[in-house]
Amino acid sequence: MSVLNNTNTALDASAPELLMDLHVKYIQELDTKKQDLEYWLTEHLRVNGLYWGATALHILGKPDALDHEKIVEYLVKCQHDNGGFGGHIDHDSHILSTLSAIQVLITYDRLDAINVDKVVDYVVSLQNEDGSFSGDSWGETDTRFIFCAMNCLSLLKRLDDKRLNLPKIIEYIVRCRNFDGGFGNSPGGESHAAQVYVCVGTLTILGALHHVDVEQLGSWLSERQLKCGGLNGRPEKMEDVCYSWWVLSSLSMLKRVHWIDGAKLTRFILDSQDSETGGIADRPGNMPDIFHTNFGIAGLSLLGYPGLVAIDPVYCMPRHVIQRIGLTDKH
Amino acid sequence: MDSDQQDDIPFYEKPEWADVVPIPQDDGPNPLVPIAYTKEYSTTMDYFRAISRSQEKSQRALDLTKIVIEQSPSHYTVWHYRQRLLEALSVDLSKELDWTQWMIGENPKSYQIWHHRQVVIGRLSAGGATSTSTISYRDLSETQQKTKRETVQVELDFIASALADDAKNYHAWSYRQWVLSYFGKGPWWDEELAYIDNLLTTDIRNNSAWNQRFYVVTLGPQGLTDEIVQREVQYTKTKIERTPNNESPWVYLSGILNKAKHPLSEVKEFCEGLLEVPRANFSSFLHSTLLDIYEQEAKVQKSAEIVNKAKGEAVMLAEKVDTIRSKYWNWRKDQLKDIVVDA
Numbered sequence: 119m120s121v122l123n124n125t126n127t128a129l130d131a132s133a134p135e136l137l138m139d140l141h142v143k144y145i146q147e148l149d150t151k152k153q154d155l156e157y158w159l160t161e162h163l164r165v166n167g168l169y170w171g172a173t174a175l176h177i178l179g180k181p182d183a184l185d186h187e188k189i190v191e192y193l194v195k196c197q198h199d200n201g202g203f204g205g206h207i208d209h210d211s212h213i214l215s216t217l218s219a220i221q222v223l224i225t226y227d228r229l230d231a232i233n234v235d236k237v238v239d240y241v242v243s244l245q246n247e248d249g250s251f252s253g254d255s256w257g258e259t260d261t262r263f264i265f266c267a268m269n270c271l272s273l274l275k276r277l278d279d280k281r282l283n284l285p286k287i288i289e290y291i292v293r294c295r296n297f298d299g300g301f302g303n304s305p306g307g308e309s310h311a312a313q314v315y316v317c318v319g320t321l322t323i324l325g326a327l328h329h330v331d332v333e334q335l336g337s338w339l340s341e342r343q344l345k346c347g348g349l350n351g352r353p354e355k356m357e358d359v360c361y362s363w364w365v366l367s368s369l370s371m372l373k374r375v376h377w378i379d380g381a382k383l384t385r386f387i388l389d390s391q392d393s394e395t396g397g398i399a400d401r402p403g404n405m406p407d408i409f410h411t412n413f414g415i416a417g418l419s420l421l422g423y424p425g426l427v428a429i430d431p432v433y434c435m436p437r438h439v440i441q442r443i444g445l446t447d448k449h
Numbered sequence: 450m451d452s453d454q455q456d457d458i459p460f461y462e463k464p465e466w467a468d469v470v471p472i473p474q475d476d477g478p479n480p481l482v483p484i485a486y487t488k489e490y491s492t493t494m495d496y497f498r499a500i501s502r503s504q505e506k507s508q509r510a511l512d513l514t515k516i517v518i519e520q521s522p523s524h525y526t527v528w529h530y531r532q533r534l535l536e537a538l539s540v541d542l543s544k545e546l547d548w549t550q551w552m553i554g555e556n557p558k559s560y561q562i563w564h565h566r567q568v569v570i571g572r573l574s575a576g577g578a579t580s581t582s583t584i585s586y587r588d589l590s591e592t593q594q595k596t597k598r599e600t601v602q603v604e605l606d607f608i609a610s611a612l613a614d615d616a617k618n619y620h621a622w623s624y625r626q627w628v629l630s631y632f633g634k635g636p637w638w639d640e641e642l643a644y645i646d647n648l649l650t651t652d653i654r655n656n657s658a659w660n661q662r663f664y665v666v667t668l669g670p671q672g673l674t675d676e677i678v679q680r681e682v683q684y685t686k687t688k689i690e691r692t693p694n695n696e697s698p699w700v701y702l703s704g705i706l707n708k709a710k711h712p713l714s715e716v717k718e719f720c721e722g723l724l725e726v727p728r729a730n731f732s733s734f735l736h737s738t739l740l741d742i743y744e745q746e747a748k749v750q751k752s753a754e755i756v757n758k759a760k761g762e763a764v765m766l767a768e769k770v771d772t773i774r775s776k777y778w779n780w781r782k783d784q785l786k787d788i789v790v791d792a
Contacts, residue, residue, distance in 0.1 A: 162526065205526075207474075208526070209524075209525070254529070255529075256528075258560065297708060298704060304627075307619075308656065308661075340774050354654040
């Protein structure tokens with residue numbers, strides 16, 4: 119099977135092109151912007167940023183555009199004795215940065231550089247009685263953290279850990295399902311496309327997608343597309359490029375991507391590129407950032423944009439990496 | 450910055466910091482060239498690293514966490530350290546509430562601040578008359594009831610002020626649900642409905658408020674009685690008549706009927722009536738609700754005529770009212786072929 123997307127997607131002839139070279143340059147230069155206050159204020163997200171950058175570069179077909187060795191060396195320094203990874207050197211362990219670190223290490227095939235057993239100990243330790251997971255030892259809970267834990271343990275092939283209570287996790291996710299078919303951050307929390315992604319992703323990983331009303335949720339998700347082609351995360355909210363990922367990946371897991379207008383969404387993402395600096399913004403005319411750059415490119419890959427490497431809708435990593443570690447039977 | 454940080458001398462030039470040796474950032478191989486305005490922040494962080502590495506439990510450490518957090522409100526490691534300091538130093542937590550209120554006003558979308566507020570409230574109410582332990586509100590003494598009510602009210606008012614700035618702030622709503630359920634049964638559940646009604650009067654399209662309505666109506670102490678179902682259906686119909694093209698009340702309407710196990714056909718007449726209203730006739734939600742109603746009805750009655758009505762709605766949606774989702778509506782139309790009808 120070819121790694122690259124086919125070129126048979128219907129495209130709007132007047133749409134701008136994907137500025138691949140410029141985006142590669144934008145990502146490569148992110149780490150050189152230390153004179154910006156923004157660089158310092160996002161310090162706690164440095165490991166997540168690496169994941170967004172590395173993933174986008176792989177999807178753009180430029181896996182070697184960043185120095186692997188330096189990245190691995192840096193990530194090793196972010197792991198704590200408790201097994202978790204912090205968002206940066208000297209930052210406490212958190213499930214969000216732990217998942218990002220594992221994703222990057224697997225993408226570069228360098229799990230050998232870290233102590234995997236300790237990562238598993240850390241992730242398992244965050245499960246609560248009711249099935250949910252905390253983000254760190256401080257106790258904030260959110261369905262995002264369940265997904266991070268399941269994603270991470272699934273990538274490490276350690277979902278069979280005896281300390282985990284998988285039925286409770288499924289039970290908890292089902293409690294977060296709402297009357298509109300969507301999912302929130304906690305039982306009763308408003309449906310939100312990003313929370314839908316993490317809940318559907320968790321159920322997909324655990325082989326429990328039968329708890330989803332595919333038609334109702336698929337319809338709610340396709341309702342997120344606005345006339346401009348972009349997607350929003352909740353009714354009556356503005357469109358935003360990152361929802362190209364949260365909505366589209368969910369529809370993909372439900373096998374319903376064709377329920378939205380792919381050509382219009384493609385156009386919206388392409389219009390959100392910054393043609394001077396590279397990078398993609400939340401919507402046309404705004405400042406780009408690495409988060410929206412990654413999820414914009416990931417969305418285009420799911421839409422089958424020609425020349426992009428295929429992405430996996432569950433793990434948000436290159437499809438060939440997920441195939442390499444033998445996880446493609448998940449969806 | 451906060452009011453008590455207004456003197457011009459940076460904290461690290463004050464005598465109480467003279468003994469601390471700042472630890473510079475280990476930031477990988479590249480040399481860093483910070484310009485003046487980031488120097489202030491990076492120096493602060495150098496001191497923070499020194500203090501947190503020794504896990505110093507002191508007033509100056511507490512002050513320093515505040516300085517860092519006010520500059521970088523999502524720095525979760527610093528928040529975490531602050532929590533430990535509050536506990537170790539037995540700080541008056543009511544002051545912490547004032548500060549978090551101010552901080553949330555400045556940074557309404559920071560996960561960390563909202564969670565901090567929740568932890569502080571949890572700790573404050575863990576003892577004394579506001580304890581949510583085993584005693585239910587009904588069984589508390591009058592004074593205890595009053596105290597508990599006031600505690601809840603302070604939180605709900607505070608959240609309402611955040612929602613006044615952004616009525617869809619996800620963190621605020623999430624915390625509001627936590628407060629309601631954390632303090633258990635009490636009069637605040639009934640009052641919540643009036644609050645939601647106010648929000649929906651201001652913005653009938655506020656989906657967060659509709660979600661909260663569902664939360665209160667279905668999880669509230671009264672339960673979803675037939676009387677409440679009728680009241681809600683009536684309420685929602687009025688809102689739909691005002692904004693027929695508004696997704697939220699339509700979803701709410703079918704959500705309530707579904708939850709109460711009532712058939713959607715209870716609102717068939719209402720929907721068919723709306724077809725006569727020119728403004729409503731173009732609502733994709735009206736047509737999709739009719740499609741659902743006819744589809745269900747056709748299955749029960751095995752009637753080719755009703756299948757045709759359903760088909761008409763699907764075609765209307767795919768070709769006129771909601772063309773962007775035409776593939777979905779065409780799929781719905783195809784599904785109708787499988788309905789068994791009497792000859």
